[in-house]
Amino acid sequence: MAEVYPGVPTVHSSPARWLLAVLAVMLLALSGAQADVARPQIPPARGEQCVEPIEIMRRDHFEFLRHQRDQAMHLGVRALRHSLAGCIDCHASRDAQGQFLPVTAQGQFCQGCHAYTAVKIDCFSCHASVPESLASHAP
Amino acid sequence: MTDSPKARTRREFLGRASTGAALLALAPGVRLVELVAAKGDDQPASALQRWGLLVDVNRCASGCDACVSACVEEHGLTGNDRPESDAQWIRKVDLVDKQSGHELSLPVMCQHCENPPCVDVCPTGASFRRADGIVLVDKHICIGCRYCMMACPYKARSFIHEDVSGQKTHSPRGKGTVEGCTLCVHRIDRDQQPACVVACTGQGHGALVFGDLNERTGPLAGALQAAPNRQLRSDLGLNTGVRYRGL
Numbered sequence: 001m002a003e004v005y006p007g008v009p010t011v012h013s014s015p016a017r018w019l020l021a022v023l024a025v026m027l028l029a030l031s032g033a034q035a036d037v038a039r040p041q042i043p044p045a046r047g048e049q050c051v052e053p054i055e056i057m058r059r060d061h062f063e064f065l066r067h068q069r070d071q072a073m074h075l076g077v078r079a080l081r082h083s084l085a086g087c088i089d090c091h092a093s094r095d096a097q098g099q100f101l102p103v104t105a106q107g108q109f110c111q112g113c114h115a116y117t118a119v120k121i122d123c124f125s126c127h128a129s130v131p132e133s134l135a136s137h138a139p
Numbered sequence: 140m141t142d143s144p145k146a147r148t149r150r151e152f153l154g155r156a157s158t159g160a161a162l163l164a165l166a167p168g169v170r171l172v173e174l175v176a177a178k179g180d181d182q183p184a185s186a187l188q189r190w191g192l193l194v195d196v197n198r199c200a201s202g203c204d205a206c207v208s209a210c211v212e213e214h215g216l217t218g219n220d221r222p223e224s225d226a227q228w229i230r231k232v233d234l235v236d237k238q239s240g241h242e243l244s245l246p247v248m249c250q251h252c253e254n255p256p257c258v259d260v261c262p263t264g265a266s267f268r269r270a271d272g273i274v275l276v277d278k279h280i281c282i283g284c285r286y287c288m289m290a291c292p293y294k295a296r297s298f299i300h301e302d303v304s305g306q307k308t309h310s311p312r313g314k315g316t317v318e319g320c321t322l323c324v325h326r327i328d329r330d331q332q333p334a335c336v337v338a339c340t341g342q343g344h345g346a347l348v349f350g351d352l353n354e355r356t357g358p359l360a361g362a363l364q365a366a367p368n369r370q371l372r373s374d375l376g377l378n379t380g381v382r383y384r385g386l
Contacts, residue, residue, distance in 0.1 A: 071183075073277050076269065076328045079181035085308050126278055126313030128306045 040112035043093040050090075051081045058113075061087075065123075084123060089131050102129035178271075180328045189253075189272035190322055191352040191380035192336070193362050194245055198346035201244035204231050206347065209338030210248075213323065214310040219301060226297035226312070228320045229335060243386070246335070246347075249274060249295040249320035250371060251380035257287035257296065266317075272352070272380050273324050278316040287317055292372050295319050322380075352380060 050057055052064070064082035071077045091109035092100045103110040104124045114121050178185060210216065210229050218225030229248040235241070255274045257266045265281035268274050276287075276296075288296045296319040303313050309325040312318055323333035331337075332349050339347040350359025368382040 069279060073275070073279070074267065074269065075183035076178070076271075076324065077181060077183050078325075078328055079179070088308075125302070126306065126311040126316070128308045128311070132308040 037116070040116045041107070042112055043091070043107075043109060045090045045109075047090040051086070084127055085132070088129065092129075092131050100130040104129045178328070179330070184269045184271040184273075184328075186270045187353065189352040189380060190327060191251065191272070191350065191359065191382065192322075192333075193348040193350075193359060193368060194381065194383045195346045195348070195362070196243055196245045196383055196385035198344050199244050199246065200342075200344055200346075201233060201242060203244075203342060203344065205338040205342045205344075206246050206335035207231060209334040210320070213307075213326075213334035214312070214321075215305060215307040216312075217303065217305065224298075224300050226299060226318060228295075228297070228318070245383065245386065247293060247295070247371070248335075248381065249291075249322070250293050250377070251320075251322060253378035253380070254376065256290040256292065256375075256377070260286040260290040262286065269324070273322045273327070274319075275321055275324065276317050276319065278311065278313065278318070281316040283315040283317065285317060291319075292375060292377075 052060075057064075061082075065084055065087075068080045068082045069084075071080060072083070087109075088103055092103055093108065095101055101108055102124070104121065105111060106115070110121055110124075110129075178188075207229050214228065216226050216228065229246050232245055232247050234243040234245070236243075251272055251274045253268075253272065255266070255268055257274065258268055261267075262284060263280050263282055265277045265279075266274070266287045267277060283298065285298055288294075288298060296317050298317050299312060299314050301314060306312055310321075323331075323335075326333060333347075336347040336349045339345065348359050348362045350357050352359070352363075354360050362384070363382065366384055368384045369386055370377070370379040370382060373379075
């Protein structure tokens, strides 16, 4: 037997009750997200402009990366716009000693957003998470 | 249809004949030399090339492991001081003729076969042969089953058992995947020689010669024409891209 809450109209038909529950959860999620969870603060990038507009990169960056990964791996075409190494070159930030911080460190470029969206990154169990060398990437 | 050696030979002949016909049919003014030049890193690998190595065993010095060190440095092959399981892309093999006592020392790495057994047995397509003959592992789709390690007659592949950190940008490697000599594909794509070849030349030994096996001129072609060479386990019919002289 369903409990009856004061102020909430009781709905007896099961699909309608389910729909109401979903709507309530969505409303809570929307209002809660802005109040309780801080949006990630993305560290500034080095380059002047990203290879694609920001809105497209936010949604489709993995499509670009996956396409280029196959091109580079199987065909050997490496001089493409969307390389993971290119992302890291621009977006890795440095600590007080001038050492690069991994993009997988807490709050850094990749990890900051991926923690916020609760999507695990698997790239960096194999790929380098810092630019190739300090010398070749002077600020 | 069975894939008998005879059938394969006929198919190869027809394939080469059609390639030859295609080359002859090129427009006037197009130089064939351009076709065998190394590709830029914005061009796909082409079957017009087949990258290979010649190991001159007479020049390879016993006790020298410059090629192995260069490989470790180039690809960041960090281990855990466990020689049984640490990754090893090239190893030096010392042979002694029991009858005469004659000693030989030679490097053995992935032989970049034309008919690679590792590719035959791979269940996911992670083990593959690039158009220009380089045999690679696509670690994105490798599931770590290690069939390829069992199939390889040269013991050329390694499995990464433990978490890896500090990888090189050009040489990604991680736990749960198989890896092996890439012939320094990232360098070849930028018109550079493999790291082991550069190191061997730097030591003054010159025991390793890199080049295009399809070419008829150049250092590799010259070295191959100058003296007989052989493939390791040529009885298997794998047509290796790495050849040995003085063995």
